[in-house]
Amino acid sequence: MTTIHLGLDDTDSDDGMCTTYLTTLIIENLINEGIRLIDYPNLIRLNPNIPWRTRGNAALCIRVEANNPKKVFQIAKKIMIENSESRNNKANSGLVMLCKNKVPVDIVKFAEKCINKEIKMEEMRKLVKNKDIEYFGQGTKRGLIGALASIGNTLENDHTYELIAYRKNGNGERGVSLQSVIKIDKEKKYSLFSNIDYNSHRVLITPHGKDPILFALRGNNPEHLYKAMSELKLYEDVERFAIFRSNQGTNQHLNDKLDVSSLRTYDSGHIIGKMVGKPVVIKGGHVFIKIKNRKKIINCAVYAPTISLKNLARNLKAGDEIELGGGISRKSKKFGRILNVEYIKIIKLTDRSIKKNPLCKKCNKSMKSIGKNKGYRCIKCGSKSNKIRKIESNNEIENKLYLPVLSAQRHLIKPVDRYGKEQRNKKKLKGNWFKIFE
Numbered sequence: 001m002t003t004i005h006l007g008l009d010d011t012d013s014d015d016g017m018c019t020t021y022l023t024t025l026i027i028e029n030l031i032n033e034g035i036r037l038i039d040y041p042n043l044i045r046l047n048p049n050i051p052w053r054t055r056g057n058a059a060l061c062i063r064v065e066a067n068n069p070k071k072v073f074q075i076a077k078k079i080m081i082e083n084s085e086s087r088n089n090k091a092n093s094g095l096v097m098l099c100k101n102k103v104p105v106d107i108v109k110f111a112e113k114c115i116n117k118e119i120k121m122e123e124m125r126k127l128v129k130n131k132d133i134e135y136f137g138q139g140t141k142r143g144l145i146g147a148l149a150s151i152g153n154t155l156e157n158d159h160t161y162e163l164i165a166y167r168k169n170g171n172g173e174r175g176v177s178l179q180s181v182i183k184i185d186k187e188k189k190y191s192l193f194s195n196i197d198y199n200s201h202r203v204l205i206t207p208h209g210k211d212p213i214l215f216a217l218r219g220n221n222p223e224h225l226y227k228a229m230s231e232l233k234l235y236e237d238v239e240r241f242a243i244f245r246s247n248q249g250t251n252q253h254l255n256d257k258l259d260v261s262s263l264r265t266y267d268s269g270h271i272i273g274k275m276v277g278k279p280v281v282i283k284g285g286h287v288f289i290k291i292k293n294r295k296k297i298i299n300c301a302v303y304a305p306t307i308s309l310k311n312l313a314r315n316l317k318a319g320d321e322i323e324l325g326g327g328i329s330r331k332s333k334k335f336g337r338i339l340n341v342e343y344i345k346i347i348k349l350t351d352r353s354i355k356k357n358p359l360c361k362k363c364n365k366s367m368k369s370i371g372k373n374k375g376y377r378c379i380k381c382g383s384k385s386n387k388i389r390k391i392e393s394n395n396e397i398e399n400k401l402y403l404p405v406l407s408a409q410r411h412l413i414k415p416v417d418r419y420g421k422e423q424r425n426k427k428k429l430k431g432n433w434f435k436i437f438e
């Protein structure tokens with residue numbers, strides 16, 4: 001028996017398909033051949049700051065044990081050719097197969113880079129020359145990058161799960177009861193996350209495009225996800241569902257410290273610094289701030305749709321010590337390189353009290369300054385005082401982590417209530433993780 005890793009990427013377009021669905025088609029065929037998966041199919045989100053990414057920049061990996069790798073590859077290739085949006089020249093699909101028990105270090109390193117850096121086609125091309133690899137690409141073959149990255153990202157550290165259900169013959173708006181989603185979300189018994197944005201009253205488990213997804217539930221436990229699905233009220237038929245293991249909701253792209261001495265376009269990571277100057281609000285409500293780290297000043301942008309994050313950024317003050325997570329944009333003439341902010345963690349706030357002239361105890365009127373360092377005098381009765389009044393400003397910023405509203409969060413960002421719930425033990429593939437309904 002050989003361990004086989006099958007990576008796939010870039011098979012969908014705005015007009016249809018979804019690489020997760022195509023993955024389940026391959027799984028269906030492999031199972032029919034009696035081939036056994038050794039892990040949940042992996043759903044790997046790649047660096048979200050790369051502009052030419054596919055919709056969510058997700059790549060998929062199926063890991064199996066089989067005797068006949070050639071057959072496995074043939075099945076996967078056939079399904080990709082028949083179903084990928086490359087048929088319509090709307091995708092640049094990639095399929096990579098690695099036949100090796102342990103994923104080689106150089107592929108693991110490549111996968112790490114795909115999470116927070118820009119990758120050149122050349123780097124991928126070198127690696128697929130490996131004797132244990134077979135590959136197939138369509139169009140520009142850019143999908144080979146994600147396909148290889150999904151093989152190398154074996155999710156040894158923190159990970160989550162996603163249950164995706166696909167529609168049988170539904171069209172347009174998804175037939176999922178909003179009330180039933182709210183109910184399972186509020187009960188909190190299934191350790192789910194990122195399902196509803198209560199701020200904008202948006203249900204995030206149902207997509208709006210032409211893809212075959214009916215709904216997708218995210219959580220920390222695969223068995224809980226299955227139970228949660230059975231409590232959802234649906235108005236249309238499910239054709240199949242599958243549970244994926246994923247790096248979504250783990251901050252995997254922001255774990256590395258950004259190197260301020262050599263910021264590179266599309267790098268993702270985090271940075272600690274002190275606020276310099278005042279926040280600047282530009283047209284559209286976007287907020288620009290500057291932070292200083294090791295004598296270097298970095299321009300940072302907090303965009304209007306992040307709402308909660310933007311409101312916080314507007315109230316930051318020079319001297320505030322903060323940690324920012326996000327991605328570096330391409331250089332622009334006006335701003336240079338900018339850090340597009342995905343979270344702000346307050347480390348230490350500067351004094352925000354306001355200084356005012358003392359009040360006269362008799363007249364209850366504000367005293368006037370006599371001159372610099374000479375104290376204050378009441379102009380009505382002549383009383384004097386040296387005591388400045390300090391008024392605590394009505395500032396509600398706390399020393400904590402701030403994220404955008406849910407609907408503006410990236411797939412990879414770690415939700416506040418997942419902090420402390422990180423999981424490093426892989427669960428064995430078992431129970432109800434994949435089913436096709438008659």
Ligand SMILES: [Zn+2]
Pocket residue numbers: 360361362363364365378379380381382383
């Ligand atoms: Zn007075």
